[in-house]
Amino acid sequence: MERLTRQRIAIATVIEAARRPLSPQEICDAAQAHVAGLGVATVYRTLKAMIAEGAVRGVELPGEPPRYEPTGLGHHHHFRCDGCARVFDFDACPGGLDALAPKGFVSERHEFVLYGKCPECAARKRGVGTRARR
Amino acid sequence: MERLTRQRIAIATVIEAARRPLSPQEICDAAQAHVAGLGVATVYRTLKAMIAEGAVRGVELPGEPPRYEPTGLGHHHHFRCDGCARVFDFDACPGGLDALAPKGFVSERHEFVLYGKCPECAARKRGVGTRARR
DNA sequence: TTGCAAATGAGAATGCAGTATCAGTAGAAT
DNA sequence: ATTCTACTGATACTGCATTCTCATTTGCAA
Numbered sequence: 001m002e003r004l005t006r007q008r009i010a011i012a013t014v015i016e017a018a019r020r021p022l023s024p025q026e027i028c029d030a031a032q033a034h035v036a037g038l039g040v041a042t043v044y045r046t047l048k049a050m051i052a053e054g055a056v057r058g059v060e061l062p063g064e065p066p067r068y069e070p071t072g073l074g075h076h077h078h079f080r081c082d083g084c085a086r087v088f089d090f091d092a093c094p095g096g097l098d099a100l101a102p103k104g105f106v107s108e109r110h111e112f113v114l115y116g117k118c119p120e121c122a123a124r125k126r127g128v129g130t131r132a133r134r
Numbered sequence: 135m136e137r138l139t140r141q142r143i144a145i146a147t148v149i150e151a152a153r154r155p156l157s158p159q160e161i162c163d164a165a166q167a168h169v170a171g172l173g174v175a176t177v178y179r180t181l182k183a184m185i186a187e188g189a190v191r192g193v194e195l196p197g198e199p200p201r202y203e204p205t206g207l208g209h210h211h212h213f214r215c216d217g218c219a220r221v222f223d224f225d226a227c228p229g230g231l232d233a234l235a236p237k238g239f240v241s242e243r244h245e246f247v248l249y250g251k252c253p254e255c256a257a258r259k260r261g262v263g264t265r266a267r268r
Numbered sequence: 269t270t271g272c273a274a275a276t277g278a279g280a281a282t283g284c285a286g287t288a289t290c291a292g293t294a295g296a297a298t
Numbered sequence: 299a300t301t302c303t304a305c306t307g308a309t310a311c312t313g314c315a316t317t318c319t320c321a322t323t324t325g326c327a328a
Binding site (some may be wrong): 077079093094098107109 | 244250
């Protein structure tokens with residue numbers, strides 16, 4: 001990342017502005033609003049550089065490719081919406097999780113993911129569609 | 135799964151006997167002790183059938199392909215060893231995790247994974263992992 | 269036994285996320 | 299403005315986990 005290009009500004013802006021981890025494809029789509037024609041290869045290249053710099057980190061969820069978010073957000077966990085597949089941050093974390101490891105196991109860190117419906121999808125499920133409930 | 139073959143018995147036995155979720159490759163390796171030459175294609179085919187029957191379920195961990203374990207083990211979580219990459223079950227689960235979701239979010243389930251060293255690898259300290267992969 | 273469809277094993281094929289290639293583009297130092 | 303060269307976009311390619319193909323084997327019912 002030696003030169004400051006429109007593409008890199010767009011990508012950094014998108015990641016910073018999102019309040020949630022974004023997939024490379026989400027980043028690409030959003031960045032194209034700033035720079036038309038921006039390609040995925042550039043997104044991957046730039047992500048790699050930003051991770052090496054320590055500005056961005058990958059967020060792995062079970063069964064899907066990584067998403068990316070700015071570093072320095074503090075300890076938090078993620079909520080994945082079953083409706084729209086978007087992932088959101090939340091700060092709550094019950095303490096003492098690492099102490100749950102069985103005897104003999106040494107736990108150093110933990111991942112914790114909630115699954116369900118985000119506010120939008122929770123509302124949409126009830127309000128839209130042909131299945132009027134009675 | 136209409137016919138009871140040596141291969142299928144071997145695979146079912148291996149999954150049942152393990153106290154932890156196994157990757158398809160681990161299952162294949164272990165089953166070959168029962169039936170020499172058993173191939174991965176058979177493992178995948180049999181897993182698919184066993185999942186359809188409800189006898190086995192997939193366990194997804196962040197950033198890696200699924201492992202498989204018998205159904206009916208009750209609610210539990212997983213510990214992944216950084217040393218040997220094996221995954222173990224443990225029953226402990228702090229209650230109320232789903233209540234940690236931010237306002238407006240509806241949490242229906244959660245995944246929770248501990249990372250660290252299993253007893254063997256903790257004892258081996260800095261030794262190189264000699265265990266089977268995954 | 270026999271017969272036959274289900275099951276198997278080996279390897280080719282697929283799907284997909286991510287990476288490399290390369291000719292053309294465009295920062296930025298001069 | 300010129301020049302150098304890092305950067306870009308399109309696309310081919312890689313690596314992998316998983317699935318398909320097909321000739322052969324094998325449960326198992328008759």
